[in-house]
């Protein structure tokens with residue numbers, strides 16, 4: 321409300337006391353936080369000074385969730401780093417207890433802090449939805465939302481009697497984590513298509529429709545089959561083929577069509593879990609992600625695209641050129657692996673991000689190869 325009125329030229333605001341920090345984050349206005357009507361009258365009579373909130377400029381992050389805690393998992397960590405760098409949607413699949421949930425929760429710790437405008441957008445949504453903790457200023461750490469798989473469509477995309485923002489909007493400029501992805505209701509999964517496509521969501525209701533922003537990175541996690549051990553190194557899958565089909569079809573459906581990176585999370589052997597050696601910290605990984613994001617910012621400075629994952633055909637043609645040497649190689653790989661046209665473009669986009677992390681202008685063969693490895697999870701499994 322404050323932002324909306326500020327745009328109409330209002331400069332002074334009386335706000336509820338608990339909202340003082342978020343309101344103070346808006347530059348160029350004076351705010352007067354009040355606990356009761358008497359204080360509001362005092363504010364109107366000029367008896368209380370404007371509030372000067374002190375904001376945490378860096379944002380706080382719960383360091384309970386640091387990649388330092390994750391033992392091994394080199395390939396999953398790598399896939400996640402690429403996803404974070406190019407803001408690609410990602411699917412983590414693997415056996416029970418392999419660490420999918422643990423990994424996903426740590427993704428915000430390697431994303432750059434939100435810039436002012438994006439921080440204000442996220443804060444606005446959380447504030448209006450009443451989920452901003454008391455005394456909180458601007459949201460600088462990208463939000464992380466993990467709705468339960470029993471959540472209704474209204475809870476996920478928004479709506480209801482008093483139309484509020486759904487999880488897709490609370491995850492705006494951050495991460496939407498759908499754990500146990502296959503367990504979500506079909507209509508809920510379907511309802512993600514519009515926000516994934518448009519980066520916003522329109523919610524219809526009696527009095528008209530409302531559009532909320534919904535630009536998020538989707539992180540989905542799932543077992544590859546009912547027993548969970550389909551791709552496991554040690555334990556054999558005990559599922560009948562038809563049951564695997566159910567998983568496959570749900571995972572390979574229309575939403576996963578919008579997922580650029582699929583990584584297998586293998587269980588880490590016990591002896592490695594007990595290894596007290598150092599794992600790379602989130603801070604280190606984040607430094608690389610931030611550099612790759614800077615490269616993208618420069619690349620896309622004159623367009624509506626911000627990240628490699630958002631490139632359309634025009635940008636792909638322009639920024640994902642392949643050496644003529646590698647073209648034939650790539651064509652053969654695509655044919656051999658039955659890669660669809662859609663997957664083909666995803667591979668190019670992911671290659672672009674891998675090249676950015678490698679600080680390379682051109683796409684090299686190794687970038688393409690790695691990107692191919694993140695696609696088509698059931699490749700070796702005949703359904």
Ligand SMILES: Nc1ncnc2c1ncn2[C@@H]1O[C@H](COP(=O)(O)OP(=O)(O)OP(=O)(O)O)[C@@H](O)[C@H]1O
Nearest residue numbers: 389390391392393415416417418419420421422588
């Ligand atoms: N690589 C690892 N390093 C450290 N701890 C791990 C690792 N993998 C698993 N763990 C431990 O095992 C627990 C289970 O992991 P997690 O819940 O993330 O598995 P999951 O893949 O989500 O399983 P499920 O499919 O049952 O949901 C973690 O909370 C953690 O304590």
Ligand SMILES: [Mg+2]
Nearest residue numbers: 420421422499
């Ligand atoms: Mg889990």
Ligand SMILES: [Zn+2]
Nearest residue numbers: 545547557559
């Ligand atoms: Zn199985």
